[in-house]
Amino acid sequence: MYENLAILAAFVLLYSLVSGGLEKTPFNGAVVFMAFGLILGPLGLGFLTLEVDAELLSTLAELTLAMVLFTDASNANLRELKHSFKIPQKLLLIGLPLTILLGFVTGYLLFDGLALLEIALIATMLAPTDAALGKAVVTNEAVPSNIREGLNVESGLNDGICVPILFIFLALATSTGAEGSTSMLALKLVIEAIGIGAAVGVGLTFLAVRLFPHCAERGWVTETWQQLTVPALAVTCFAVAQWFGGSGFIACFVGGMLYGKLANQHKHKFLLAAEGTGDTLALITWVIFGTAVVGQSIDSFSWQVVVYALLSLTLIRMLPVFLVLKGMNLSTDEKLFMGWFGPRGLASIVFAVIVLNEHLPGGETISMTVVCTIILSVIGHGLSANPLVAALAARLRNPTGG
Amino acid sequence: MYLELGILALFIFCYSLVAGRVERTAASGPIVFVVSGFILGPMVFGWFDGSVSRDGIKVLADLTLALILFIDAANVDFSVLKKQFRLPSRMLLVGLPGVIILGALTAAILFNRLSLLEAAILGTMLAATDAALGKAVVTNKAVPNQIRESLNLESGLNDGLCVPILFLFIALELGNIEGSGTMHALSLLVQELGIGLVVGVGLTAVGTKAFKWCQAKGWVTEIWRQVIVVALAIACFSVAQSLHGSGYIAAFVGGLLFGYISKDATHKLVLASEGVGETLALMTWFVFGAGVIGQSFQAFTWEMLVYAFLSLTVIRMLPIFLSLSGTGEKTASKLFLGWFGPRGLASIVFAIIVLNKGVPNAKFMAMVVVLTVFSSLVAHGISANPLSAAIGARVKRSGG
Numbered sequence: 001m002y003e004n005l006a007i008l009a010a011f012v013l014l015y016s017l018v019s020g021g022l023e024k025t026p027f028n029g030a031v032v033f034m035a036f037g038l039i040l041g042p043l044g045l046g047f048l049t050l051e052v053d054a055e056l057l058s059t060l061a062e063l064t065l066a067m068v069l070f071t072d073a074s075n076a077n078l079r080e081l082k083h084s085f086k087i088p089q090k091l092l093l094i095g096l097p098l099t100i101l102l103g104f105v106t107g108y109l110l111f112d113g114l115a116l117l118e119i120a121l122i123a124t125m126l127a128p129t130d131a132a133l134g135k136a137v138v139t140n141e142a143v144p145s146n147i148r149e150g151l152n153v154e155s156g157l158n159d160g161i162c163v164p165i166l167f168i169f170l171a172l173a174t175s176t177g178a179e180g181s182t183s184m185l186a187l188k189l190v191i192e193a194i195g196i197g198a199a200v201g202v203g204l205t206f207l208a209v210r211l212f213p214h215c216a217e218r219g220w221v222t223e224t225w226q227q228l229t230v231p232a233l234a235v236t237c238f239a240v241a242q243w244f245g246g247s248g249f250i251a252c253f254v255g256g257m258l259y260g261k262l263a264n265q266h267k268h269k270f271l272l273a274a275e276g277t278g279d280t281l282a283l284i285t286w287v288i289f290g291t292a293v294v295g296q297s298i299d300s301f302s303w304q305v306v307v308y309a310l311l312s313l314t315l316i317r318m319l320p321v322f323l324v325l326k327g328m329n330l331s332t333d334e335k336l337f338m339g340w341f342g343p344r345g346l347a348s349i350v351f352a353v354i355v356l357n358e359h360l361p362g363g364e365t366i367s368m369t370v371v372c373t374i375i376l377s378v379i380g381h382g383l384s385a386n387p388l389v390a391a392l393a394a395r396l397r398n399p400t401g402g
Numbered sequence: 403m404y405l406e407l408g409i410l411a412l413f414i415f416c417y418s419l420v421a422g423r424v425e426r427t428a429a430s431g432p433i434v435f436v437v438s439g440f441i442l443g444p445m446v447f448g449w450f451d452g453s454v455s456r457d458g459i460k461v462l463a464d465l466t467l468a469l470i471l472f473i474d475a476a477n478v479d480f481s482v483l484k485k486q487f488r489l490p491s492r493m494l495l496v497g498l499p500g501v502i503i504l505g506a507l508t509a510a511i512l513f514n515r516l517s518l519l520e521a522a523i524l525g526t527m528l529a530a531t532d533a534a535l536g537k538a539v540v541t542n543k544a545v546p547n548q549i550r551e552s553l554n555l556e557s558g559l560n561d562g563l564c565v566p567i568l569f570l571f572i573a574l575e576l577g578n579i580e581g582s583g584t585m586h587a588l589s590l591l592v593q594e595l596g597i598g599l600v601v602g603v604g605l606t607a608v609g610t611k612a613f614k615w616c617q618a619k620g621w622v623t624e625i626w627r628q629v630i631v632v633a634l635a636i637a638c639f640s641v642a643q644s645l646h647g648s649g650y651i652a653a654f655v656g657g658l659l660f661g662y663i664s665k666d667a668t669h670k671l672v673l674a675s676e677g678v679g680e681t682l683a684l685m686t687w688f689v690f691g692a693g694v695i696g697q698s699f700q701a702f703t704w705e706m707l708v709y710a711f712l713s714l715t716v717i718r719m720l721p722i723f724l725s726l727s728g729t730g731e732k733t734a735s736k737l738f739l740g741w742f743g744p745r746g747l748a749s750i751v752f753a754i755i756v757l758n759k760g761v762p763n764a765k766f767m768a769m770v771v772v773l774t775v776f777s778s779l780v781a782h783g784i785s786a787n788p789l790s791a792a793i794g795a796r797v798k799r800s801g802g
Contacts (some may be wrong), residue, residue, distance in 0.1 A: 001461075002649075006640035013633035017612055021621030059403075208415070215419040225421035227677040232415035248404075273677060276628040381743030 007048055009035060011358045012283060022245050023135060030133050030345055031382040033283050034375075037290025050291050057288060058353045064285045065159075065350040066238035066252045067278035069232065072131055072156040073256030074263075074271055087150035088157070090324045091338075096158055098320035099127050100165065106311050110304045116360040117173035121355060124166045125370050126312050128159035130345025132282065133378065136385040142393035143290060147334055151341055157342060159347035160253030166351055167247060168365040174358055196246025201237050201255035208233050209262040227273040232258070234274055282346055289349060289374075297371050305365070317342045333395050336389065343381040344374050406450055409442060410688065414681060430535050430786070431680075432687045432746060433779045439691025450692045460754055466686045467561075467751040468639035468653040469632065469679040474533055474558040475657030476631075476672050478663070482551055489552040490559070492725045493739065498560055500721025501529045502567065508712055509770075512705050516763055518573040518589065524767045526571060526715050527753060528774055530564040532746025533557035534683060538786035539742050544794030553742055562654035563747035566595050568752055569648060570721070572759050597647025602638050602655035609634045610663045611719065612671055628674035634660070635675060679801060683747055690750060694772060701769050710774040714781060718743045738793050744782040745775050 013041040015022075015032070022032065103123030111119060131152060137143060138152045171186035212229060215221050221229075234252055241251035260267055318339030325335045352370040356363055417434070424434055442450040448460075483490070505525025510518055533554060539545055540554045570591055577587030613630060616622050635653055642652035661668050719740030726736045753768040761767070788797070 002640045002644035006637065006644045009633050009637035009640055012629060013609060013637050016622070016626040016629040016633055017616040019619045019626040020623040021616070021619060023623070211419055215423075218423070220420045220423035221418070222422040222425070224673065224676045224680055227674060228418040228681055232411050232418055235411035236408060238417050239404045239411055242404040243408050249664040271627060272625065273674065275625045277672065279625055280629055318623060 004048060004050055008284065008287065011168075011287070012280060015283065023139065025386075028133055028136055028277075028378075028382045028385070029283065030130075030286050031378045033286030034290035034294060034378055037287035037292075038294055039191060041291030041295055043295035045355055048287075048291050050288055057292070058357060059290070060281065061285055061346075061350045061353045062248070063238070064278065064281040065346060066248055067234050067281060068132075068346060069160055070230075070234035070237065070252040070256035070259070071271055071278050073253050073269055074161060074260035076153055076156045076257065076260060085148060087325070087328060088153035088339075090328070091150065091154045091321060092157055092161060095320045095324040096127055096161060098324070099317050100124050102320060103127065103316045104311060105171060106308060106316055110308050111362075114362040114365060115134060115173065117169055118360060118366060120169045121166065121173060121360075122308075122366055122369050123316075124162055124169055125348050125351040125355065125366070126344055126373050128162045128344070128347040129155040129342040130159075131155035132279075133343035133345045133381055134341050134385075136382075140386075140389050142389050143337075144334070144396065147330075147338055153339060155342070160249070162347070162351075163247060163249045163253070164190065166354070167193060170355065170358060173360055174341065186289050193245065193247045194250050196244050197241045197248065197250030198246075198254045200241040200244065200246055201251035201253070202258055204233065204237050204240065204251075205255035205258045206262075211260060224239060226270075230259070230270050230274040231277045271374075285346065285349065293371060294375060297368055299369055300364075301372050302365075302368075305369050305372050308369055309376050312373050313342075313344075313377055314340075331396075333392060337392050340384070340388070341381065344377040348374055409450055410685065413438060413688070416683060417684065425537055425541065427445060427538075427787070430538055430779070430783045431684070432519050432532075432535055435687035436691035436695065436776075436779060439688035439693075440695055443692030443696060445696035450688075459686075459693075460758065462682065462689065462746075463686055463751045463754050464649070465636065466679065466682040467747060469635050469675060469682060470534075470648055470747060471562055472631075472638065472649055472653040472657035472660070473672055473676055473679050475654050476661035476668055478555060478558050478658065478661055479664060483555060486548060486551045488729060489532055489548065489726065489731070489739070490555040491794060492729065493552065493556045493722055494559055494563060495726035498529060498563060500725060501718050502526050502564075504721055505713060505717045507752035508709060511771075512709050513766075515766065517575070517578075519571055519578065520761065520763050520767065523568065523571045523575065523756060523761065524770060525717075526564055526568045527749050527756065527767070527771055528717075528745055530561040530748040530752070531557040531743040532561075532744070532748060534680075535744035535746045535782055536742050536786075538783075539790055541786070542790040542794075545738075545790045546735070546794070546797050547676040549739060549793070552739060557743070562650070562658075564748070564752070565648060565654065566591075566651045568755070569594060572756065572761060575761055576759065592715070594646065594648045595651055597645050598642045598649065598651030599647075599655055601642040601645065601647055602652035603659055605638050605641060605652070606634065606656040606659045606663075609637075610660060627671075631660070631671055631675040632678050644766065673782045686747060686750070695776060698762050698769055700771050702773055705774050706770050709770055710777045713745070714743075714772050714778055715741075732797070734793060738789065741785070741789070742782065745771075745778045749775050 006138045015029075016142065017321070019029070020027070038044055040046075042049060100120075100123045103126060104120050107114070107119035107122050108116070111122075114122075131138065134151060134155060138148050138150075168187065169192045172183055175183055175186045208229070212221075216226075233255070237251040238248035240248075242248040263270065263317040317337065321339035322335045325338065330338075348370050352367045356367050360366065417431070421431065424431060439450065441447060455493060502522070502525045505528055506518070506522040507525075509516055509521035509524045513521070517523065533540065536553055536557060540550050542550075564713065570588075573591040574584060574586040577584050609630075613622070638652040638656040639649035641648040641649075682788065722740035723736045723741070726739065731739075749771050753764075753771040757764045757768055770780065
């Protein structure tokens with residue numbers, strides 16, 4: 001046990017020292033963590049033998065996503081969003097449903113053995129993009145700011161939007177075969193889950209934002225403990241909503257949005273600790289993903305799975321994005337660029353864990369497809385980020401060439 | 403599971419808002435956590451299932467102590483230590499051994515079932531004081547500066563000093579039982595301490611060097627900077643443990659070296675890890691309240707109660723008082739320094755270590771520790787503010 005802890009702690013230490021340096025290289029965090037897990041895991045050197053049971057992995061993944069949803073939503077600058085709202089608005093309101101639809105059609109053509117709802121699940125699980133994986137693009141000054149801002153806002157919000165869609169499909173998929181009334185019941189449950197989640201997130205966050213200045217004015221807050229307010233708030237939103245039978249992810253997402261709006265000026269300082277917690281949890285999740293999941297699944301990828309993964313990263317996302325951005329005064333290069341940079345990551349992993357827990361008949365294929373897509377995305381987007389950014393910048397500088 | 407997570411997170415959230423206020427009242431943080439754990443736990447409301455596995459508690463307590471040893475040691479201000487060397491050095495070098503010896507003798511007399519070495523183990527477990535419990539005193543401006551600094555330095559260092567002594571007694575006791583000989587036990591101990599020392603010094607030296615280098619290159623981001631000290635402390639602990647050394651020594655020595663190297667930058671770097679350490683401590687106390695206190699009540703005997711009372715009074719106060727003789731301190735100050743040695747997290751973790759090492763009367767000793775810690779929580783919590791005010795008034799009157 002101490003060996004695993006030692007390896008993980010040493011790795012976290014090392015990464016925390018060079019994080020900024022790595023961001024400038026083609027290797028983003030996720031690819032480093034995953035490779036580390038794979039190399040030290042049982043398939044590689046065998047130093048890291050994490051016996052992760054499903055429950056532990058799902059708890060970890062859930063908490064990670066809860067924290068990330070909260071911080072991402074808080075960081076989505078709603079005021080700036082109004083300025084350049086058009087691009088992300090189109091991406092989220094039209095592009096995202098189209099991506100899910102196209103993913104569904106592709107899945108229908110490729111996978112024979114899966115039920116329709118299971119295919120819809122795959123399409124939804126692979127629709128949200130991961131901001132952390134796209135960091136190299138989003139923080140690169142060479143990329144025009146409206147594109148960066150658009151991608152950033154999109155990836156910050158689309159995982160939250162996909163949660164209710166996923167739950168609806170999941171509820172329908174688990175109740176198929178029964179009468180229509182059960183589907184209605186399932187839908188009612190989903191709406192309840194979303195409603196409770198939103199209510200808990202709004203209520204708790206509102207209370208927290210009101211209470212904090214009240215306590216701070218009276219000098220009740222200490223320097224050490226003040227760091228913990230936001231991380232604890234995020235976990236509270238998640239756990240309380242789950243306990244009431246609501247969706248904790250919705251609670252975190254809505255809570256985070258509200259927090260970002262209400263705590264506008266000081267939020268950066270208070271969010272810092274939550275971001276540190278979220279990033280560390282994400283690192284651990286990725287390492288476990290590399291150790292325990294990637295190694296064991298590579299053998300079982302069928303050709304349909306690989307083809308779907310490739311299409312998911314290219315056609316299924318790029319075509320809707322391209323069409324949606326028509327008339328936005330963007331060049332073809334820019335539209336293609338935005339279409340390509342929709343990396344799949346943490347949200348998809350957590351969705352896979354959630355779906356796996358439901359033990360659907362096609363569960364194996366579903367999770368294999370998701371895993372395969374994530375692996376390809378981590379590698380593909382990681383390696384292409386810097387060269388493509390440079391190419392785009394060069395093209396924009398002399399538009400006659402392009 | 404979500405209910406428990408929700409309660410814990412909500413509790414941490416609420417406490418984070420009022421931590422500063424609570425520290426100024428009679429109720430210290432730990433007592434709030436223990437009482438909340440007890441009330442929410444199976445004995446009263448039953449919302450919080452206290453049945454955390456032994457492994458779970460051990461991991462939690464291990465990490466908590468490792469982080470706290472590192473942080474406390476890192477926060478030791480060497481410039482203050484040099485100036486204020488007189489009192490803490492006497493308390494640590496003369497007072498601490500005195501406390502251990504007196505504690506062992508009292509235990510040997512009171513508890514017939516304990517062997518002499520077991521009595522010594524018990525004495526050592528209860529010699530370490532907890533800085534967090536004494537916070538109300540250490541941060542109270544009414545208390546003379548010198549006394550506050552001395553208490554702070556003492557409690558920051560004495561848990562680290564108790565670790566090798568505790569391990570020595572455990573090794574001797576186990577060596578006796580297994581008949582493998584004292585020499586064998588001692589060589590194991592030296593090996594354990596040596597590895598811990600080397601790992602702590604080595605990792606911290608390399609870590610801080612690497613940090614400065616990477617910092618200069620601009621590789622360290624604002625978000626990940628918060629993680630460095632936590633990762634370093636846990637790395638010291640777990641690397642030493644996995645090499646069969648003492649992780650506690652590694653964390654303690656690593657912390658000392660870190661504070662020494664980083665000097666003024668320490669506070670900023672350590673801040674985030676203090677947040678993690680405090681949260682872990684909160685959870686440990688909470689679990690202690692929910693899962694341990696309630697179930698232990700029936701096991702307490704009057705001998706234990708007598709020992710707990712003596713441990714908090716004579717066993718600590720007499721050696722500390724004697725060790726300070728000839729320093730020119732007033733009797734009131736010496737008694738104050740003797741009284742404010744609250745027992746807390748370190749003693750609990752030591753009890754868990756002893757339990758896991760398989761010392762024969764470990765369960766019995768753990769009960770004594772639990773009772774003493776609980777008594778200390780109450781007594782030191784209640785007395786902190788009144789006594790601080792009293793000593794402040796006294797010193798002012800005689801001084802002015």
